[in-house]
Amino acid sequence: MAEPALALKGLAKSFGALKVTNGVDLSIAPGELHALIGPNGAGKTTLVHQISGTLKPDAGAILFGGQDITRLSPQARARAGLARTFQITSTIPSLSALENVALGVQAHSAHPLSLFRDAASDEALNTPAWEALEAVGLAERAHAPAGSLSHGEKRALEIAMALTLQPKLILLDEPLAGVGHEEGERLIGLLNSLKGRFAMLLVEHDMSAVFALADRVTVLVYGGVIASGAPAAVRADPAVRQAYLGEEG
Numbered sequence: 001m002a003e004p005a006l007a008l009k010g011l012a013k014s015f016g017a018l019k020v021t022n023g024v025d026l027s028i029a030p031g032e033l034h035a036l037i038g039p040n041g042a043g044k045t046t047l048v049h050q051i052s053g054t055l056k057p058d059a060g061a062i063l064f065g066g067q068d069i070t071r072l073s074p075q076a077r078a079r080a081g082l083a084r085t086f087q088i089t090s091t092i093p094s095l096s097a098l099e100n101v102a103l104g105v106q107a108h109s110a111h112p113l114s115l116f117r118d119a120a121s122d123e124a125l126n127t128p129a130w131e132a133l134e135a136v137g138l139a140e141r142a143h144a145p146a147g148s149l150s151h152g153e154k155r156a157l158e159i160a161m162a163l164t165l166q167p168k169l170i171l172l173d174e175p176l177a178g179v180g181h182e183e184g185e186r187l188i189g190l191l192n193s194l195k196g197r198f199a200m201l202l203v204e205h206d207m208s209a210v211f212a213l214a215d216r217v218t219v220l221v222y223g224g225v226i227a228s229g230a231p232a233a234v235r236a237d238p239a240v241r242q243a244y245l246g247e248e249g
């Protein structure tokens with residue numbers, strides 16, 4: 001069997017007496033889109049922070065393509081191909097979409113010290129930047145300042161920036177939050193078009209998006225996994241229905 005793209009083994013994190021991640025086991029196959037759902041405060045974002053490396057677990061291990069990355073810095077994880085998009089927009093508003101992506105390419109290139117040396121005019125940066133913009137459907141907006149893009153376009157731009165890492169896995173933290181219905185549909189189409197190229201862990205409250213996209217779903221409640229599996233099985237699980245009672249109707 002292929003090595004999982006990502007495997008969490010007994011991951012634990014407490015804030016004081018609060019066990020926010022309570023011995024989480026999770027496995028994502030290469031190319032799989034895995035959704036992580038759960039009620040507010042279940043610990044989803046805390047789990048994503050531990051996977052990306054901005055928060056240290058108290059116990060447990062994180063394996064990325066079989067390699068133990070539990071103690072690696074976020075930068076080293078990104079270089080290994082673990083990309084993430086942020087709930088808070090991380091682009092530079094005054095620079096064009098193309099310049100933002102080209103800067104991302106430059107930051108991860110062999111010569112990052114040349115940062116800001118007119119990133120968008122350098123062909124070695126430009127070609128992958130254009131490819132990433134095309135992959136997310138933003139090529140026509142390449143020269144628009146990132147700050148002028150719509151909410152959904154900004155999310156697509158962040159995904160383009162993640163693509164320049166040539167990722168093996170992308171962590172998507174609520175990509176649909178604050179995005180209107182029409183743009184949401186476009187983003188779901190975009191994520192669908194990227195499926196299979198790399199693994200994705202999607203944290204999302206929009207259940208129609210989750211069930212439209214996910215190969216497998218894991219449900220987190222009070223920091224613990226209560227169900228994990230194929231979408232239909234998870235949806236029918238009595239413990240999951242109980243956890244969502246009143247939220248999903």
Ligand SMILES: Nc1ncnc2c1ncn2[C@@H]1O[C@H](COP(=O)(O)OP(=O)(O)OP(=O)(O)O)[C@@H](O)[C@H]1O
Binds near residue numbers: 015039
């Ligand atoms: N730095 C911190 N210090 C103390 N408690 C924290 C900290 N970060 C998160 N928590 C608590 O941990 C719990 C889980 O929070 P987390 O943001 O991971 O949940 P979530 O599932 O992502 O929620 P949401 O769906 O609302 O984003 C919450 O009770 C939160 O208040």
